[in-house]
Amino acid sequence: xxxxxxxxxxxxxxxxxxxxxxxxxxxxxxxxxxxxxxxxxxxxxxxxxxxxxxxxxxxxxxxxxxxxxxxxxxxxxxxxxxxxxxxxxxxxxxxxxxxxxxxxxxxxxxxxxxxxxxxxxxxxxxxxxxxxxxxxxxxxxxxxxxxxxxxxxxxxxxxxxxxxxxxxxxxxxxxxxxxxxxxxxxxxxxxxxxxxxxxxxxxxxxxxxxxxxxxxxxxxxxxxxxxxxxxxxxxxxxxxxxxxxxxxxxxxxxxxxxxxxxxxxxxxxxxxxxxxxxxxxxxxxxxxxxxxxxxxxxxxxxxxxxxxxxxxxxxxxxxxxxxxxxxxxxxxxxxxxxxxxxxxxxxxxxxxxxxxxxxxxxxxxxxxxxxxxxxxxxxxxxxxxxxxxxxxxxxxxxxxxxxxxxxxxxxxxxxxxxxxxxxxxxxxxxxxxxxxxxxxxxxxxxxxxxxxxxxxxxxxxxxxxxxxxxxxxxxxxxxxxxxxxxxxxxxxxxxxxxxxxxxxxxxxxxxxxxxxxxxxxxxxxxxxxxxxxxxxxxxxxxxxxxxxxxxxxxxxxxxxxxxxxxxxxxxxxxxxxxxxxxxxxxxxxxxxxxxxxxxxxxxxxxxxxxxxxxxxxxxxxxxxxxxxxxxxxxxxxxxxxxxxxxxxxxxxxxxx
Amino acid sequence: xxxxxxxxxxxxxxxxxxxxxxxxxxxxxxxxxxxxxxxxxxxxxxxxxxxxxxxxxxxxxxxxxxxxxxxxxxxxxxxxxxxxxxxxxxxxxxxxxxxxxxxxxxxxxxxxxxxxxxxxxxxxxxxxxxxxxxxxxxxxxxxxxxxxxxxxxxxxxxxxxxxxxxxxxxxxxxxxxxxxxxxxxxxxxxxxxxxxxxxxxxxxxxxxxxx
Ligand SMILES: Nc1nc2c(ncn2[C@@H]2O[C@H](COP(=O)(O)OP(=O)(O)O)[C@@H](O)[C@H]2O)c(=O)[nH]1
Ligand SMILES: [Mg+2]
Numbered sequence: 001x002x003x004x005x006x007x008x009x010x011x012x013x014x015x016x017x018x019x020x021x022x023x024x025x026x027x028x029x030x031x032x033x034x035x036x037x038x039x040x041x042x043x044x045x046x047x048x049x050x051x052x053x054x055x056x057x058x059x060x061x062x063x064x065x066x067x068x069x070x071x072x073x074x075x076x077x078x079x080x081x082x083x084x085x086x087x088x089x090x091x092x093x094x095x096x097x098x099x100x101x102x103x104x105x106x107x108x109x110x111x112x113x114x115x116x117x118x119x120x121x122x123x124x125x126x127x128x129x130x131x132x133x134x135x136x137x138x139x140x141x142x143x144x145x146x147x148x149x150x151x152x153x154x155x156x157x158x159x160x161x162x163x164x165x166x167x168x169x170x171x172x173x174x175x176x177x178x179x180x181x182x183x184x185x186x187x188x189x190x191x192x193x194x195x196x197x198x199x200x201x202x203x204x205x206x207x208x209x210x211x212x213x214x215x216x217x218x219x220x221x222x223x224x225x226x227x228x229x230x231x232x233x234x235x236x237x238x239x240x241x242x243x244x245x246x247x248x249x250x251x252x253x254x255x256x257x258x259x260x261x262x263x264x265x266x267x268x269x270x271x272x273x274x275x276x277x278x279x280x281x282x283x284x285x286x287x288x289x290x291x292x293x294x295x296x297x298x299x300x301x302x303x304x305x306x307x308x309x310x311x312x313x314x315x316x317x318x319x320x321x322x323x324x325x326x327x328x329x330x331x332x333x334x335x336x337x338x339x340x341x342x343x344x345x346x347x348x349x350x351x352x353x354x355x356x357x358x359x360x361x362x363x364x365x366x367x368x369x370x371x372x373x374x375x376x377x378x379x380x381x382x383x384x385x386x387x388x389x390x391x392x393x394x395x396x397x398x399x400x401x402x403x404x405x406x407x408x409x410x411x412x413x414x415x416x417x418x419x420x421x422x423x424x425x426x427x428x429x430x431x432x433x434x435x436x437x438x439x440x441x442x443x444x445x446x447x448x449x450x451x452x453x454x455x456x457x458x459x460x461x462x463x464x465x466x467x468x469x470x471x472x473x474x475x476x477x478x479x480x481x482x483x484x485x486x487x488x489x490x491x492x493x494x495x496x497x498x499x500x501x502x503x504x505x506x507x508x509x510x511x512x513x514x515x516x517x518x519x520x521x522x523x524x525x526x527x528x529x530x531x532x533x534x535x536x537x538x539x540x541x542x543x544x545x546x547x548x549x550x551x552x553x554x555x556x557x558x559x560x561x562x563x564x565x566x567x568x569x570x571x572x573x574x575x576x577x578x579x580x581x582x583x584x585x586x587x588x589x590x591x592x593x594x595x596x597x598x599x600x601x602x603x604x605x606x607x608x609x610x611x612x613x614x615x616x617x618x619x620x621x622x623x624x625x626x627x628x629x630x631x632x633x634x635x636x637x638x639x640x641x642x643x644x645x646x647x648x649x650x651x652x653x654x655x656x
Numbered sequence: 657x658x659x660x661x662x663x664x665x666x667x668x669x670x671x672x673x674x675x676x677x678x679x680x681x682x683x684x685x686x687x688x689x690x691x692x693x694x695x696x697x698x699x700x701x702x703x704x705x706x707x708x709x710x711x712x713x714x715x716x717x718x719x720x721x722x723x724x725x726x727x728x729x730x731x732x733x734x735x736x737x738x739x740x741x742x743x744x745x746x747x748x749x750x751x752x753x754x755x756x757x758x759x760x761x762x763x764x765x766x767x768x769x770x771x772x773x774x775x776x777x778x779x780x781x782x783x784x785x786x787x788x789x790x791x792x793x794x795x796x797x798x799x800x801x802x803x804x805x806x807x808x809x810x811x812x813x814x815x816x817x818x819x820x821x822x823x824x825x826x827x828x829x830x831x832x833x834x835x836x837x838x839x840x841x842x843x844x845x846x847x848x849x850x851x852x853x854x855x856x857x858x859x860x861x862x863x864x865x866x867x
Contacts, residue, residue, distance in 0.1 A: 420721075423672040427693040436690075464671065464721045465695055500723050536727055540696040548695060595664070595714075595734065599699050 044074040048153040050146040053082060055102060055138040065102055069140065071109070071153055078109040078157040080129075082140065104137060105346055109158050112172045117147055119168070127151075138626055323611045324355035326557070332361055340379030342368065346566075348375075353566035356557040362476045369563040370489035386482065393481040397452045421450045421462050428467040432552055434475050446474060449484045456488065463498035466491075468544040472556050493638035497543050504637045508542050509535040512573050514631035519577055519620055523584045532594050537601040538576050545572060554610045561614060568621050569639050570632050578616035579608060659703065659712035663823055664734055664840035665816075666764075668756055669741035670749040671720030674775040677806035678741065679717045682816050687807045694719045697731055704817055706824050712844070713820060725759065732763040736832075736840030737771065737819045744774045744803065747784040750793075757797060765839055767831055771800045771819040778805040 048071035054064045067084035082104040116128045118139070126141040127150070142150075151170055154160055163169035335348045342348055357365055367373040373382050400414065408415055425446040429435045435442050449470060454462045470487050477483040496504025512535050517524040527533050540548055545562060547555050562572055580587070583604070592600055621628060632639075667675045676694050681687055683700040700715045716735070718728040732738075738760055742749040753772070760770065774790045787803055794801030800818060804811035823841070826832060832839045 420671065424693050427691060429692070430690040463723050464693060464719060467693075468695070498723065502723065502726050505727075534730065536696075536730060539727055543695060548692070598697065598731075602697070602699060 044072050047071045047073050047078070047157070048150060050142065050144060050150065052142075052144040053146075054141045054143055056141070064141075066143070067103075069146075069150070071150070071157075072106070073157065078154070079106040080104060080109055080112070081106050102138070106344070107131070109154060110173060114163075114172065115151065115154070115170045116166075117151065117168045117170070119147070323614065324351075326356045326358045327351055327361060327365075328358045329361060332365070340382065341377065342375040345375045349564040349566040353561055353564045356560050359476075359553075359556075362556065362560070363478070366473070366476055366560065366563075367482070367486055367489075369560060370486050371492070372485050372489040389485050390481040393452065393484050396456050397448065399455050400451055417454050417462050418451060421447055421454070421467075424464060424467050425450065429471045429552070432471075432475070435471070442474065445480050445483075446470060449474065449480060449487060452484060453487060453491070457491070457495070460491075460495055460498060463500075465498060465544045468547045469494065472547075472552065472559065475552075476556065493640065494545070496637045505539065505543060507633060507636045508573065509538065511570065511632040511636050512538060512542075512576050515573055515577050515624065515628060516580065518627055518631055519624055520581055520584060523580065523588065526588050530593055530597075532597060537594075537598040538580075540602075541576055541579075542572065546575070549605045549608055550610055551606075558610055558614070565638075567618060568629070570636065571617055571621060572638075573632065574617040574621040574624070574628070575613060577620055578613050579604070581616070581620075582613070658710070659844040660709040661824070661827070661834075661844060662712040662714060662842040663736045663820055665713055665715040665737040665739060665819070666731060666735040667715060667717045667739045667741060668728075668760065669720060669739075670743070670746075670752055670756075673720070673741045673743040673746070673749050674806045675720065675739075675741050676717050678739070678773070678775060678804065678812060678815075679715055681806045681809050681812045683715070685809070687809070689807075696724070697728065702816075704820060706817070706821055709824075710844075711820055711824070713816060715816075729759060729763045732760060733765075734838050734840045735764055735768055736823050737769045738764065739771050739773055739815065739819065740799070741773045741775050742785070742790075743776050744785045744790075745776055745779050745782040750774075750785045750789070753793060767826060767839065769800070769819055769822045769826070770797075771802065771815055772797075773815055774801075774803040775806060777803040777810060778808045 048069075050069045052066055053069040054066040056064055065084045067082050070081045070083075072079045072081060084103060111131050113130045116130075117125065118127065119125045124141050124143055125145065125147045126139040127147055128139050129137045131137075151160070154170075154172070159173050161171045163171055331351070335342055335344065335351070337343050352365070352369070367382075368375055373385065377385070400418075403411065403414060425443050428443075428446060430440075430443075435446075446467060450462055450466060453466070454460075469490060470483070473486050473490070474480075474483040477486055494504075496507075498504070513524070513527075513533055516527070527535075545555075546558055549555075550558060565571075568574065583600075586592075587597060587600070590596075624631075667679060669675055671693070676691060676698070677687060677689075679698075679700045680691070683702045694717055696719055698717045700717065702713050702715075704711050704713060716731055718724075718731060740753065740756055740760070742753055744750075757770075760768065772790065772794045774785060774787070790803065791801055793799075800822060802811050802815050802818070804815050806812060827834055827841065832841060834841050834843050
């Protein structure tokens with residue numbers, strides 16, 4: 001992981017192996033030794049492979065993640081895969097895990113909306129792929145060429161047409177959808193008014209500096225014999241490219257900001273605010289961005305004489321996919337092989353992302369979503385783990401169970417923790433049938449699990465809010481040991497929320513403020529002027545994953561959606577933005593100050609429409625794209641911590 | 657509903673001493689032994705009458721656990737009154753008073769009125785802190801003091817109102833510039849301008865956040 005960078009690809013076994021393969025069609029089984037990261041199922045045929053296809057995760061040309069692009073044919077479907085090289089394919093200062101987040105794993109080509117080819121006069125060819133969901137992948141740079149073959153191969157397998165408007169735009173499965181064209185055409189890095197440049201990217205630059213630290217001057221360009229040259233060299237093609245990428249991002253950002261603002265002000269009369277007006281005077285014209293220009297779609301011909309309000313139709317197209325019914329048993333089984341392994345994890349995550357789970361399935365699926373069970377475990381393996389973990393749980397539990405009265409008398413920390421937990425479990429969800437009534441045994445189980453957890457993770461201990469997170473888990477698992485281990489898995493990610501120094505919370509609140517700045521500049525300015533930039537009013541949302549904002553059932557549904565980590569690990573932050581944007585006009589219009597805002601946000605509890613908000617959050621996440629991701633520093637919960645030193649700063653115990 | 661003044665209160669003290677119950681007893685006149693623990697801050701509001709003037713109390717109830725202090729501290733700003741609560745049956749909650757007081761003094765405005773409440777006085781048989789000790793502590797630190805019970809409602813009304821009366825008196829004495837909202841006071845309609853301060857018409861906030 002500390003591997004500085006790659007100067008010569010020939011020492012990469014993966015790369016070397018691929019060279020022997022060439023890029024012609026061949027059976028996958030002859031594929032190389034190291035296929036650990038991309039295991040193609042039997043019977044799949046590799047129809048295209050190209051090495052040294054890279055993305056630039058940041059605006060810096062020197063930051064590059066290289067990998068291998070493949071097209072795989074299975075049955076009659078074609079899938080696209082791009083996997084970064086293991087270990088040293090990346091010159092970006094990202095961990096292996098972060099690098100892997102960029103992986104494109106077996107995306108059905110039929111899910112692709114368009115492919116745009118870019119062949120700049122200087123520099124390398126690249127393509128931008130936009131999915132039918134509106135999601136655009138980062139540009140893929142073909143450092144070894146091969147764009148033409150890539151498109152040619154696709155053309156052999158799916159219906160591919162060239163756009164009438166733009167010879168470099170290829171449309172997969174003909175579509176008549178003007179908005180998607182809009183999105184696609186957005187990717188075009190040409191004719192960008194200079195004014196949009198630097199001002200729009202300032203956020204990213206500052207964030208990038210933080211994120212990348214010293215990774216800037218690593219001579220990665222040496223692979224192209226540019227080593228040691230000043231980065232601002234006039235004719236550095238890589239630099240030109242990076243500028244184009246930046247420009248593209250700034251346009252996307254601008255689009256995102258304006259589109260989302262417009263959508264929220266025009267299509268979210270949600271009935272909560274009786275003073276809501278349809279044509280809202282508060283719709284901000286972002287300074288320097290006259291609103292007219294936001295309708296990039298304006299220049300797109302409306303081919304389909306669609307129903308009445310074409311603007312609405314157009315905008316609603318990207319506004320998050322409709323939610324689906326929860327995943328039911330029959331369909332769930334279809335995601336498993338005969339022995340119970342999840343065959344296509346990504347498809348499963350996607351399915352759950354869009355609809356959640358039937359309640360009966362939660363018990364089985366939550367453990368997988370949380371990573372307690374591995375997705376490629378079999379039924380039998382899961383049963384086995386369950387029994388092993390049960391006795392492990394009992395062992396840990398016995399550590400405090402066996403503390404005698406005399407011992408406890410001399411063990412203040414234990415007594416205090418136990419006292420705190422006992423006080424809190426009787427104040428957790430007692431209105432839910434599962435926990436109600438006097439001497440409810442489930443309340444005691446809550447206590448036992450939390451106390452056991454505080455021994456399992458003694459450094460973190462117990463903190464208020466944990467019982468809120470555990471309650472639905474115990475309710476779903478209905479088994480003490482299973483609930484404990486699922487809770488452990490959840491706390492692997494959310495533990496920093498409860499750090500004594502609150503650093504996990506602060507980093508999320510910080511990322512949230514950056515996201516609002518990116519997606520709603522004028523709301524950001526409003527918060528800034530009113531001394532609300534600490535975003536403490538979102539504290540409860542983030543600390544316990546919106547547990548107090550929704551009905552119990554809705555909370556469970558939201559959690560499983562968040563836990564898929566589909567689209568983003570940090571969807572919860574986009575959810576915050578989505579809610580704030582819904583009420584932005586009210587907040588600004590009523591000139592809410594810190595107190596009033598906090599009160600207002602608290603009182604939203606029970607009034608938030610989950611499905612609609614999730615759709616908003618999805619759309620915001622897609623619109624924000626890479627710029628959004630760049631707002632969120634690595635290691636921000638629920639991302640795993642960057643280094644695996646001490647997970648938690650030692651907590652001084654407390655009774656306050 | 658309109659008011660002559662709005663006072664902002666904050667309730668602080670160790671977790672489990674009964675802060676949320678006191679608030680609920682005051683705002684809803686009921687004791688709900690089973691309710692959810694407080695995450696972050698919660699709100700309550702009620703109108704009272706002092707000197708024939710309608711006064712709105714806006715009360716912030718905070719989470720007591722130490723980890724949240726860095727957050728809850730920011731809510732002290734602009735509070736006119738604080739209820740500092742301990743549990744008479746748990747000695748340690750009394751022992752922590754000094755640290756709470758230090759926090760309040762550091763983060764709240766200097767003229768904030770602080771009421772010390774020894775809660776759960778219905779549990780006299782389990783008493784771990786004597787009334788005299790409570791009185792003594794209050795005296796030493798210049799606080800108003802009462803023992804109360806959120807369960808029986810004993811002294812709950814009195815505690816909130818006595819605090820308000822003290823704030824009201826300070827306004828009359830000209831301690832506050834009531835036009836400056838950082839003192840946790842807003843002037844509503846027809847409020848009596850303090851000798852040093854606001855005019856009737858000075859407030860544009862009248863009824864702004866009434867509920
Ligand atoms: N007997 C008795 N119990 C109380 C009283 N006030 C609160 N409680 C109990 O103390 C527990 C904690 O109260 P709560 O208001 O949640 O404490 P907070 O953490 O300070 O907000 C609850 O279970 C209440 O039932 C009281 O005056 N008398
Ligand atoms: Mg409370």
